Amino acid sequence: MKTMLRAAVAGVSLLLGVGTALAEGELQIYNWGNYTSPELVKKFEEKYKVKVSITDYDSNDTALAKVRAGGTGFDIAIPSGNFLPVWISEGLILEARPDQMENFKNLREDFVNPPFDPGRHYSVPWLWGTYGVAVNTKHYSGDIDTWKVIFDPPDELKGKINIVPEMGDAIYAAMTYTGGTYCSGDKEMLKKARDVLLAAKPHWMSMEYATQEPMVKGDMLATSDWNGSVLRQRLVNPDIRYGFPREGTFIWQDTVVILKEAKNVENAKLFINFIMDPENAAMNSAFARYANAINGSEPFMPEDMKGAPELGLPDFMKGKTIFSVACPPDVVELYTKIWTDVMK
Amino acid sequence: MSDATRIAENARRADIRNRWWLTAPALFILFVAAIGPLLVVLLYSFMLKGDFGDVKYGQFSLDGWFSVFFERDIFDDTVGIAEAHVSILWRSVKLSLITTLLTLFIGFPTAYYISIQEPRRRDLLVFMVTIPFWTNILIRTFAMQEVVRNEGVINTLLVWSGIVDRPIQIMYTDWAIFFGMVYVYLPLMVLPLYASMEKIDFRLVEAGYDLYAGRFQVLRRVIIPLVKPGIVAGSILVFIxxxxxxxxxxxxxxxxxLMLGNLIDLQFGQGKNWPLGSALSITLLVIVTVALLFYVRNASKSGGGHGH
Amino acid sequence: MATERRKPFAIKAQPGFGLVAMLCFFMLYLPIAILVVYAFNAGENIALWEGFSLRWFQSAWANETVQEAAMRSLFLASVSATIATIVAGMAAIATTRTAPYRGLTFKYAMINQPLMVPEIVTAVSLLIVFSRFKVWTGYSGIGYLVLAHTAFCIPFAYLPIRARLENMDLTLERAAADLYATPWQAFKRVTLPLLVPGLVAGYMLAFVISLDDVVITEFVKSGGQETLPTYMLGQLRRAVSPEINAIATVFLALSVLLVTLFYFVNRKKN
Incomplete structure (x- = not known):
């Protein structure tokens, strides 16, 4: 069975001109921490007799800086989609043509043509999610589908609010809340966003990444957060709900790419094809608690994630989401100034 | 020049040469993995910022340095002093000073207590100071959240003992920072203090008592001057x-x-302004070095009273 | 060791110091105790009790990445701390107990330089320099991490040793020299034994500092060179796995074992 499978894989890759070598050896993956399912890795290792090694990073900026500096020894990296144009223009990524791989047909149609990689010549989605708010509804039963929870909070929540200090995301939220366009350098819009941030800050308790423990225990009553994180919180504390800000939000996705300096390109290609298999994609989701973009993975998802309200998009959000983008350098400079002003 | 002075001079030269050889390995390692790379940072501070981090090589610019001290208001384009940077620097210095003092107040008695134990117990206690630090700082910090939370250990104790009737907010306040910082930096204070206390000459203390000094006077006039090098070392290791x-x-x-550390981190990370980050760090380095040299010079002038 | 044998009564004691020390140790171990308790937690959160279980020990045991990271951390800390203590000790001897000479202040500033720059700056500068080396030489092994750790450990080892030296009496060495001991003999027989507490303090500081380092390691590490702290840092923005509690508990148990052993060996010797 195994040999047949291998022969099949080899045959397919030969057919597609992807490469010939039977994959044996190793594979170095550079991914966000606690984001790679160990079962998935084990399955891949056993199937292709490849030793996989995972190394973590904690931010897109660190990952970009390191890969750009070179000499890292990684084959695969998993940067966020909005960073991808930089990775591509800096010449860090191999044009591996995942769109010609066998399992590419499983990819959800709305993910085939993202603005940052039209036609998927470089990347495939790893997992995706939305950005919104988490609220402990035991203490506040009002409307939670709005950024108002963070920027103009009700009395019940004041002083118990957190905002995740991801500069771009926080300013995105403030811009959207004040009716601005994200990545715009328009002074009027920026001023409104800054004023909202400054006015809201006294009501915040903290600006912290680690939301799980304090939310679950009730030290925090509301926070801006990513959907999978809120799913984790709700599974422990059922009072916690995820709010979709109707003013608008973005969809982010982390994407799998092969680095130009990769030494194990064939194994890397096998891995990319491997994770587009529905069952494997579900394993990934089950571990990281975020949705994948692979059709047919639903039957393999764990029970507590099937139909989870956090993972989809409700009807009222139709047309109110954008794919997350990276802003141009001069705009980032303005944002950094505002951010420093807010946090001084 | 007489023979005697020439011999003495030669001996002095040989001594200094030996002292350079002894320092050479440390200086070499530091040069390769600390000072040399820092020169790169200095160079970076004079370059044009790259679009997505890094710098544009070979394109010189003073923008980084300009932004350290001045800011151009993004709304009305007026140029003023970089007030945000000043207030962040001031807060960091204040916080570090308080942390150092608190650590000293707790660390000094602890180190002293350890140093007067019998040798075996003493070694054990020294180890016990460092054991908690075998666990990583991040996980220790999470455990500390358990201590300072509203339903955490401190609040439970306070409510139970009737000192307060409802939990007080400690977590996410400056109190929690002080608690955490003192915790993290305690061994950096205790160990150098201990190292210099372990050999206190108690005959001097005895002499103090013979002269009818009180315990506090002995502490202030005899013990503290004796262990001054330890206090200096510990304070430097905590403060910086x-x-x-x-x-x-x-x-x-x-x-x-923001603290200084976060501000610099922001420029190298999400802010993608490496020249500004570099210029900020060089500024910090200069401030700290000057303060340190001043401090050490003064400390060695007024300190000691023992062996000199 | 005449001083230690002296009756401890009035001379050494200071009122309240014992109490502060007790409080200090209590404070040091309180979070540690909490962490150990949660290592036996059944739930998926690092600090929310859901019943007793050994699942995180099992899961850590099965997780090769975490184990390798733990071993790598220990290796890195012991090697770097050893080198740092030796070179810092030599530097400390060369920079204390002397009339000021040209270059002394320079040396002092150089040795303490790693202390004065925030970690992120050292990290970025090392990234720039070391990655060039990695590309040129093709070598991307653990040597870079050892070098980086050793460098920032040097001031932490240096300062306690220096403090110790400054407090030491010169008369004993002079006496040895008067008795025709060579400088090396005098050093080995007189200076070194007196220096031990400073060396131990310096070594332990260096060890702990290396074991704790996150930012520099994060920027210097190559593929497959995860240490425990960087492994944990990566999880900070997601959920932190309680495996970390289990690993920390094992580390603690190990260190307690080590200390106990040391204690008994020492007692035998005495």
Whole structure:
């Protein structure tokens, strides 16, 4: 069975001109921490007799800086989609043509043509999610589908609010809340966003990444957060709900790419094809608690994630989401100034 | 020049040469992995910032340095002093000073207590000071959240003993930062203090008592001057790293206000302005070095009273 | 060791110091105790009790990445601390107990330089320099991490040793020299034994500092060179796995074991 499978894989890759070598050896993956399912890795290792090694990073900026500096020894990296144009223009990524791989047909149609990689010549989605708010509804039963929870909070929540200090995301939220366009350098819009941030800050308790423990225990009553994180919180504390800000939000996705300096390109290609298999994609989701973009993975998802309200998009959000983008350098400079002003 | 002075002079030269050889390995390692790379940072501070981090090589610019001290208001384009940077620097210095003092107040008696034990117990206690630090700082900080939370250990004790009737907010306040920082930096204070206390000449203390000095007077006039090198070393080891600290202020203090460490981190990370980050760090380095040299010079002038 | 044998009564004691020390130790171990308790937690959160279980020990045991990271951390800390203590000790001897000479202040500033720059700056500068080396030489092994750790450990080892030296009496060495001991003999028989507490303090500081380092390691590490702290840092923005509690508990148990052993060996010797 195994040999047949291998022969099949080899045959397919030969057919597609992807490469010939039977994959044996190793594979170095550079991914966000606690984001790679160990079962998935084990399955891949056993199937292709490849030793996989995972190394973590904690931010897109660190990952970009390191890969750009070179000499890292990684084959695969998993940067966020909005960073991808930089990775591509800096010449860090191999044009591996995942769109010609066998399992590419499983990819959800709305993910085939993202603005940052039209036609998927470089990347495939790893997992995706939305950005919104988490609220402990035991203490506040009002409307939670709005950024108002963070920027103009009700009395019940004041002083118990957190905002995740991801500069771009926080300013995105403030811009959207004040009716601005994200990545715009328009002074009027920026001023409104800054004023909202400054006015809201006294009501915040903290600006912290680690939301799980304090939310679950009730030290925090509301926070801006990513959907999978809120799913984790709700599974422990059922009072916690995820709010979709109707003013608008973005969809982010982390994407799998092969680095130009990769030494194990064939194994890397096998891995990319491997994770587009529905069952494997579900394993990934089950571990990281975020949705994948692979059709047919639903039957393999764990029970507590099937139909989870956090993972989809409700009807009222139709047309109110954008794919997350990276802003141009001069705009980032303005944002950094505002951010420093807010946090001084 | 007489023979005697020439011999003495030669001996002195040989001594200095030997002292250079002895320092050479340390200086070499530092040069390769600390000072040399820092020169790169200095160079970077004079370059044009790259679009997505890094710099544009070979394109010189003073923008980084300009932004350290001045800011151009993004709304009305007026140029003023970089007030944000000044207030962040001031807060960091204040916080580090308080941390150093608190650590000294707790660390001094502890180190002293350890140093007067019998040798075996003493070694054990020294080890016990460092054992908690075998666990990583991040996980220790999370455990500390358990201590300072509203339903945490401190609040439970306070409510149970009737001192307060409802939990007080400690987590995400400056109190939590101090608690966390003192915790993190305690061994950096205790160990150098201990190292210099372990050999206190208690005959001097005895002499103090013979002269009818009180316990406090002996402490102030005899013991503290004797262990001054330890106090200096400990204070340096606590003060400087806490200037750049950023995990504890964030996880325990809630990270609402930037510290110097976070500000610099922001420029190298999300802000993607490496020249400004570089210029800020060089500024910090210069401030700290000058302060340190001044401090050490003064300390060695007034300190000692023993062996000199 | 005449001083230690002296009756401890009035001379050494200071009122309240014992109490502060007790409080200090209590404070040091309180979070540690909490962490150990949660290592036996059944739930998926690092600090929310859901019943007793050994699942995180099992899961850590099965997780090769975490184990390798733990071993790598220990290796890195012991090697770097050893080198740092040796070179810092030599430097400390060369920079204390002397009339000021040209270059002394320079040396002092150089040795303490790693203390004065925030970690992120050292990290970025090392990234720039070391990655060039990695590309040129093709070597991307653990040597870079050892070098980086050793460098920032040097001031932490240096300062306690220096403090110790400054407090030491010169008369004993002079006596040895008067008795025709060579400088090396005098050093080995007189200076070194007296220096031990400073060396131990310096080594332990260096060890702990290396074991704790996150930012520099994060920027210097190559593929497959995860240490425990960087492994944990990566999880900070997601959920932190309680495996970390289990690993920390094992580390603690190990260190307690080590200390106990040391204690008994020492007692035998005495």
């Amino acid at each position: 790293p806490s200037l750049g600290a950023y995990v504890t202020p964030r996880v325990l203090g809630g990270g609402k206000n």
